Amino acid sequence: MDWSLVIGNAAAELISPTTAAYALAAVGLAVHFGYTGLLNFGQAAFMAIGAYGFAVSVLYFGLPFWGAVLVSLLASVAFALILGIPTLRLRSDYLAIVTIASAEILRYIVSTTSLASVTGGAGGLSAFAGEFYAMNPFPEGNYLFWPFDVTAKDLWVRVVGWSIVALATLLVFALMRSPWGRVVKGIREDEDAVRSLGKNVYSYKMQSLVFGGALGTLAGIIFILPRSVQPGNYGTGLTFFIWTVMLLGGAATILGPVVGSMVFWVLLSLTDGLLQGLVNQGVITFLTTDQIGPVRFILIGLGLMALVVFRPQGIFGNKKELQFNV
Amino acid sequence: MNPLTLSTRGKKGSIRPVAMWLGALAVLFGMLFSAAPASAADEASNPDSTTFSIGGIIKDGETLLEGVQILVTGEAFEETGTTGADGRWSVVVPNKGEYSVALQLETLPEGASLRDEKKATKTVTVDLVNTVNVLFALNDTTSTGEAAGEGSGAPQANVFLGRLIAGLNLGILLAMAAIGLSLIYGTTALNNFAHGEMVTLGALLAFTLNRILGIDLIISAVITMVLVAGSGWLQDAAIWRPLRKRRVGLTQMMIVSIGFSLVVRYVFQIIYGGDTKVLSQGEIWDIFGVPTQAVNVISAGIAVVILLLVALFLTRTRLGKATRAVADNPSLAAATGIDVESIIRIVWVVAGALTGISGVMLGLFVQASWDMGFSILLLLFAAVTLGGLGTAFGAAVGAMVVGLFVELSTLVIPSDLKFAGALIVLILVLLVRPQGILGKAQRIG
Numbered sequence: 001m002d003w004s005l006v007i008g009n010a011a012a013e014l015i016s017p018t019t020a021a022y023a024l025a026a027v028g029l030a031v032h033f034g035y036t037g038l039l040n041f042g043q044a045a046f047m048a049i050g051a052y053g054f055a056v057s058v059l060y061f062g063l064p065f066w067g068a069v070l071v072s073l074l075a076s077v078a079f080a081l082i083l084g085i086p087t088l089r090l091r092s093d094y095l096a097i098v099t100i101a102s103a104e105i106l107r108y109i110v111s112t113t114s115l116a117s118v119t120g121g122a123g124g125l126s127a128f129a130g131e132f133y134a135m136n137p138f139p140e141g142n143y144l145f146w147p148f149d150v151t152a153k154d155l156w157v158r159v160v161g162w163s164i165v166a167l168a169t170l171l172v173f174a175l176m177r178s179p180w181g182r183v184v185k186g187i188r189e190d191e192d193a194v195r196s197l198g199k200n201v202y203s204y205k206m207q208s209l210v211f212g213g214a215l216g217t218l219a220g221i222i223f224i225l226p227r228s229v230q231p232g233n234y235g236t237g238l239t240f241f242i243w244t245v246m247l248l249g250g251a252a253t254i255l256g257p258v259v260g261s262m263v264f265w266v267l268l269s270l271t272d273g274l275l276q277g278l279v280n281q282g283v284i285t286f287l288t289t290d291q292i293g294p295v296r297f298i299l300i301g302l303g304l305m306a307l308v309v310f311r312p313q314g315i316f317g318n319k320k321e322l323q324f325n326v
Numbered sequence: 327m328n329p330l331t332l333s334t335r336g337k338k339g340s341i342r343p344v345a346m347w348l349g350a351l352a353v354l355f356g357m358l359f360s361a362a363p364a365s366a367a368d369e370a371s372n373p374d375s376t377t378f379s380i381g382g383i384i385k386d387g388e389t390l391l392e393g394v395q396i397l398v399t400g401e402a403f404e405e406t407g408t409t410g411a412d413g414r415w416s417v418v419v420p421n422k423g424e425y426s427v428a429l430q431l432e433t434l435p436e437g438a439s440l441r442d443e444k445k446a447t448k449t450v451t452v453d454l455v456n457t458v459n460v461l462f463a464l465n466d467t468t469s470t471g472e473a474a475g476e477g478s479g480a481p482q483a484n485v486f487l488g489r490l491i492a493g494l495n496l497g498i499l500l501a502m503a504a505i506g507l508s509l510i511y512g513t514t515a516l517n518n519f520a521h522g523e524m525v526t527l528g529a530l531l532a533f534t535l536n537r538i539l540g541i542d543l544i545i546s547a548v549i550t551m552v553l554v555a556g557s558g559w560l561q562d563a564a565i566w567r568p569l570r571k572r573r574v575g576l577t578q579m580m581i582v583s584i585g586f587s588l589v590v591r592y593v594f595q596i597i598y599g600g601d602t603k604v605l606s607q608g609e610i611w612d613i614f615g616v617p618t619q620a621v622n623v624i625s626a627g628i629a630v631v632i633l634l635l636v637a638l639f640l641t642r643t644r645l646g647k648a649t650r651a652v653a654d655n656p657s658l659a660a661a662t663g664i665d666v667e668s669i670i671r672i673v674w675v676v677a678g679a680l681t682g683i684s685g686v687m688l689g690l691f692v693q694a695s696w697d698m699g700f701s702i703l704l705l706l707f708a709a710v711t712l713g714g715l716g717t718a719f720g721a722a723v724g725a726m727v728v729g730l731f732v733e734l735s736t737l738v739i740p741s742d743l744k745f746a747g748a749l750i751v752l753i754l755v756l757l758v759r760p761q762g763i764l765g766k767a768q769r770i771g
Contacts, residue, residue: 086757097707101749108746294592301588308581
């Protein structure tokens, strides 16, 4: 087994744009669940809105880069409002079912063959990021050092992606120290107490849903910049991965989602590489290389179960800060 | 119902009625199946173990195609099979081994076409099972409203009737799994995201027993029901009871069930692979001019009887009343001497049995695959929520609404959006009547 390759691949995940996208989506989810206590099981939908909003704006409507980003964000706000109006007044498990259902509705809509001329149907969309890469200030060449060595194009996505993650994290940090943050954390702890102080709980919840959703949408854009848009990526699995990432680091912490995403992807890459090597060398005989994919999901599932039972506050979390009794 | 009339019951006393109950279900199930005309079941049982055959069903949406030729070659053997009036074809091959199966495209009737022309030839291996089914995916031209085949009559009405029957059928099968989900939610307040996996388990076990081990379909179904009921008990004993003891919060439990669902689903994928397993077979009946698989009609009949038995169980027996008391108010139920933990255990077993049977029948209805349960999980949630969270009868009504809506909606919207339609209805109902159709109006916000 080529250890340097396995470890190199795993380490490269630390700064990959996918890790950045998951981190950003998890920051958004932390705003929903960790700080406000909203059970959003539809974060995949916000990411899909980012991906399709951007790609369809560029390819179908011919909008420029910034126009496409703006359209995605507006669509995301509209979606959050549509989602929130009927459900934010209801008990939290209703919100969970409605968000997961909405995410699936969205996925069915973008993959239907009847809209294939716009969304690409089951085949998805590609070749929409030309303008983004044309903005690349880095001249051609190789950058950084092993195992992070990248081309100029790769470096540009990583710089943009991680800058947005950093900005979002700072923004959340500032917000949660502000009066607004204290109110939403109060809603998480005791909705009725906050209501009795004369705060409009419904409106605060809605703002939280819109804000976290917008972060998810930006994450969706970062996610697709280095790849194509595939409708299959936006299933409930994506939402559950984002939840795992968020819970891993700590739902009510500032850096938790970011570190959670790094740990998540490094571990996945390591186990993938190790299993691949062991199967190829004939050490593991009860699996074929095709079956390594499912093993990854089994590990995520077991990790999620263990995490939520034994360490619900995550790596960094404070047990007092996060209570699950929503 | 007056919970005060329920006396204390020990653990021993509570297990026996359940066993009797399951036994009664099993016997009834067997009677109904054998009372059915020599049909599905007989054909389903394994053929003579020394013959090997490759076969399948060719249909365009719901229309069965006659006279389509399929060329089977391999192992120094060549033969052409032709589909009969029931759309079925079968070629007896001399040995185990690898065969190439080619759909003769020019023999397809006017208008019918293969979804992917490259997939007209498939390679199959006759090995573990004596009969190998080969599926060819045709472009579904019927569900968009053009009725191919039949010719005479009023195609529009026929299509509507076909959808209506399919919808009722789907609804009644969903109802059993939905009641299982609802009973679990009612007694433990757990939103069990791993419920779909019990449906899958039912379908895959039935496939293993019936198609791989060659056990008669009825017996397979009964064994499956018992095994899935056991899996329900095991889930409660291994995961949910310890978590309740630890006083783990409901949201955490919900996330645990999500993780559990991932684990189980991908274990299924490793064991059974990612392809669809053909479970359904047997003759086609003409129901009001709509060709319907006999086995599905019989399934629906059995499902109705099972649902009636569940209703009787919940309303007439002491155990059923105790279950409803726990669902209503666990603390009050415990105070009146009901052993809440043992009721919960029974609910898991009953829910497992119902969901397992629903899985077998759904497997016969839409075929079995590793993620079939998860793909209908949201429909089950929709059914339970529509009916009113935690009310068993509401779940049955909700399931019928969902089943009918899913199938009837394909008359107006593309069939790949039919699940989306059902979920939109869920959201709309929550807007106007958040407590569901049969739910008690109470403050839930």
